[in-house]
Amino acid sequence: MQEDFLHYVWKHKAFSTVSLKTTEGEAITVKNLGLHNHNSGPDFFNAQLIIDDQLWAGNLEIHLKSSDWYLHNHETDKAYDNVILHVVWEHDSEIFRSDNSKIPTLELKGYTDIDLLKNYKSLLASKSWINCEADFPAIDDFILNSWLERIFIERLERKSKDIEQLLKSSQNNWEEVMFKMLLKNFGLKANGESFLSIANSLDFSVVRKLQNNTIEMEALLFGQAGLLNENKEDTYFKELKEYFSFLKQKFRLNNQGVIPIQFFRLRPPNFPTIRLSQFARLYTVEPNLFSKIITISKLDDLYALFSHGVSEYWMTHYTFEKTSKTSKKLLTKTFIDLLIINTIIPLKFAYAKSLGQSKDEQIFELITEIKIENNSVVNKFLDLKAIEKTALNSQALLELKQNYCDKNKCLQCALGNSLIVKN
Known part of the structure; x- marks a missing residue:
């Protein structure tokens, strides 16, 4: 006990x-x-x-x-x-x-009550994927849906604390915070921490000075990522390297703390070269991204805002030197959905909170329009019980697994409570 x-x-x-x-x-x-x-x-x-x-x-x-x-x-x-x-x-x-x-x-x-103790011990003694795996399919839908909504907000509250720390380090510059969060999420799971380390290696004022020029933004990001360290005969590679050499001296750039990026086991559309080019292009076309995003409430408007691809060179390349079939390599809706879930919505929530406002209703409308995320944790829950397939529920299920199930916090969970007092 x-x-x-x-x-x-x-x-x-x-x-x-x-x-x-x-x-x-x-x-x-x-x-x-x-x-x-x-x-x-x-x-x-x-x-x-x-x-x-x-x-x-x-x-x-x-x-x-x-x-x-x-x-x-x-x-x-x-x-x-x-x-x-x-x-x-x-x-x-x-x-x-x-x-x-x-x-x-x-x-x-x-x-x-002896039954209360028996139910508690039975739940905690489980060796299943989650303690209530056997009982999860029978949990009342109203209890489940209410709890998922609540822990989705819990997840946003927790993320808003991380955003508050970023704000402190940036002297309350919301545009800088968005730049860092967005760049991290452009790297997805494989390169997220690496891309964040690139963002942290830069003074945001340098980004501001260069973001009206795509090639300078690419030189900055590729150079800080360590992608320009080799010698190649590729003309565009040489051009970027020359730009970066100039920028490095002018702004005293240092990338010693940058985590090496990974190509291993990535599909070509997710290569860091493509993601960094897409990011550079986005920031060239949309210089005040946070200011614009904070006013947008419709999903289609966010899709339109992020409907950018790569620079001209990367339309025919995935890596330097080796050419490929021409493609604009636009950000897909699935990828934009991840950006909205992991960057846009947490920032909207944190910004409203900083103003003493509540945007919960707007956020709920936005995230329930997005399809449920496809990952092993969410899919396992869906195998146990039919749950409405929205991104709100996938985010809540991830929160449930990570911060309740994995930590045996059944007593703090509405689902666990319903099972403990079932008799």
């Missing part, structure tokens, strides 16, 4: 309150369960209890065993002096505050 289970039992009052007594036989009436504290200090703040006709207001601490109080050295910590009740599963020791006054103890073992 974990303490989280006892937190759950107390928070949801999932215990019998009839004839509730301390280990010394004092009657307990719960007036207020208190506020669950997820940080340091007692587990529940500002509870209100009547113990033997005396009203108490203060904090609660929860442990599996009473002796855990001493194991955690609470007896010497004044932060625990205002604990009015020690809630435990098993009482094995009397507990005292730092001033040697005794703390009343409630042993929950005798007041908790």
